[in-house]
Amino acid sequence: MEIENIEEAQVTAVSTEGSNSVAVEINEAAGIREFTAQELAKIEQHITWYSQDALKLKEEASRENTRCIYRVLPKQKEINGNLYKPSTVSIGPYHYGDSDLRANEEYKWRCLGSLLAKTQSVGETYKQYLKEIAQLEGQIRDCYSEEIDLDEFLEMIVRDGCFIIELFRTFGSHRPPEEPLTTMEWILPYVYRDFLLLENQLPFFVLETLFEITRMPADGDLPSLFVLALRFFQKAMRVPDEFIDRSASANLRPLHLLDLVRSSLIPADLVPPNSVRYPGTQVFPCVSKLRSAGIEIRPGQAESFLVVKVENRVIEMPSIAMNDFMKYLLFNCVAFEQCHKRITKHLSVYATFLHCLVNTDNDFDYLYERKVFYLGADAELTGFINKLGKDLLFDIDSCYLSKLFNDVNQFYRI
Template sequence: MDLETDQWVVQINEKLKSHESSSMEIQKWEKHCIYALPSCVADLKKKAYEPQTVSFGPYHHMKEHVKAMEEHKHRALIHFLRRCGKPLKFLIESMAKVEQGLGDCYKELDDQWKGKKEKEKENNDHSFLKMMIVDGCFMLEVLRSADRDNNNGGDYADNDPVFSGHGKLYVMPYIKRDMLMLENQIPMTVLEILMEFEGNNNTQNPEFLNELILKFLCPNIPIHRNFGKCLHVLDLFRKSLLQHEPTHPTIIPKKITSSKHHQEQDEIIIPSARELQETGIIFKPSKTHSLKDVSFHGGILRIPSIIIDDSTETTLLNLIAFERMHVGAGNEVSWFVFFMDNIIDNEVDVVILHQKGIIQNALGSDKAVAKLFNSLSKDLAVDREEGGLDIVQVSVCRYCKKPWNKWRANLIETYFRNPWAIVSLVAAIFLFVLTIIQTVYTIVPFYHEDNSNNPSPPAARAFIPRVPRPHL
């Protein structure tokens, strides 16, 4: 083998000569925020990561099962341009300024979409740029459909299959589900440029777009904070689930050495909800819906109330995938799923959490909810050094190890479970006291009678010697 002409050797030598610094590598990885999942993740549940109704971005563009929505995408573009009153040429010029940056957001982007590499692709038709414009306009129109007083906003026909009242009821829920898939994202910059192009006065408010998106995704959840610049819709939705800081104090374990800390963590297996309840722990819903608002204090474990429906599994899997793929995203959602899987073993645990107002089951079957959380944590990795819920687990496990807590819980469960049990306990105590009193009154007279029949001998008289009187 001629090493001088070997293609692989030549490529490695060229990379060595380029002197690519670590700072350049950091900048390269920082640009990525939308990922094609590896097969080891996607194969576990393919339908959870692949859009079923509409595609956004290049990863699933023009696939057979989503091709039917392309017609409606182009209709949305026509409506958008007609409403703006500006030519398409100006929109293309505005979007072309950030085309390279938009492409850098995608990891492992195929060469057919790399429109800026003119030397590698002479007949560049800017297919990536066109796709961003069409998909962005459609997404913006979908978002605005939830913000209009009337269903079609006066711009679409009453029998429109997507933007009418009928479409809002039967089509929008599926579009919403697809918008929360990691592989089906477009950069938030696309929506920002579109709003700026049409001359929207609200573009000066950085939170206007965030509020528009959240109003569509979760209209019943109030917004209590500013989210700032977000990467895409999934990133914003994740931040909305974590928007509150914990509102209740948490027992902080005593500081221990690092080696002992890791050893203790490896042995931590938090019991199920049923076992925790038997130990005397009380479940209560948190005052906020933030997944970070899980706390344990004074025997009370507070968990945010969550709704489990048909879209929960898909949404949580994509949020976990985003935290897994995007460096620096955090692992709060993964930790919450890991925690819920620990305390839910079967349908009995689901029933307990449902009765306490923590789980709102829209699936109908408690067994299905238990199976859902047990499957979500498969191959799930969490960082214990950064996970706040690890402190809660340590505190709960230490509480369970104290025998008095279990004894007290058994006493309450046995004798104070209902009013009749309390009445029975009070009656038993009363009868026991009466029995003692009766026994005492029976023993005391017998003791006095025994003393009267056997008197004690009188005390002996003192001996005084007699002195004879003298004779006179």
């Protein structure tokens, strides 16, 4: 049958699925499909979903540039147990309210009270602290890798920050401690560790802000917050005054206290060879095998235990204290480097270096007898070193020990 004088033929197609029928008109001449109202509603819904997802991804990418305080990766927690959990005090939101830490909250209030008691108007001063920190709330929240849902967020930040600063002023200034803080000296070995846990941090700019707004006339001769903080940890780190002076002049910009101590351990000239790569770099055998190949390990002299050298079949390693503080510090520095993309991986590389050297108790004992390791000689430390360097990610071809890895392997093969 012929159809004349018709420019467009309309064909109605009926699609049936179950008991629902949908009519769709198709313009054969133009090839344009006209959607039904039901289909258009679904398309709009999907567009809304995708737009929201795209916005979330954009926000996530933006936060990636500001976050610096993380939850430790689950695989690391599986390996290393409680080395990331505070034992005495919580700092920041991640462990706020933990039942086993509540009893020690009184020490924070004691420090805050000691600080406020030096002012003329306690209530007004505390409100001023809150107002100053409230202006930074958005920046503070952006530093954490998780959304923080906490009504007392600002109060917690001020209380924890003032607690840290009062301890620094009291025990990091070389002044005799004042009442009522003299009775808190017993807590120091525990807070040394707790203040350097990755999940137990405040942004450093918060501490700087509180340090400035809580200054008193009598604080005129106090050193900077940077120096006070390093002096506070000096006894636990077992470093001389020269170390602190050198770190203070290095113009470091720490993200938090853990990053401050980590950065202070990295000499300015100990940078990865960005202009040089060593393709095919491999880790090397343990102490026992190196000794069998005539390669010796001796204690070296350097400003940091990270400065390892090899020359004429001799590896020189600065001594490192294998005590509880160092164990917590190394694990949390490595955890931070594995989470944070915008920093060097010096501690991760060093952890891998130790992991290569120490395979058995005999390997550890050799390094202990040579005084490379000190303050620890039990069998558990071999396991600690093996766990410390397990499954770490970094570019082995361009890390700060790439040349050493290659040189040692060459000596080993000869």
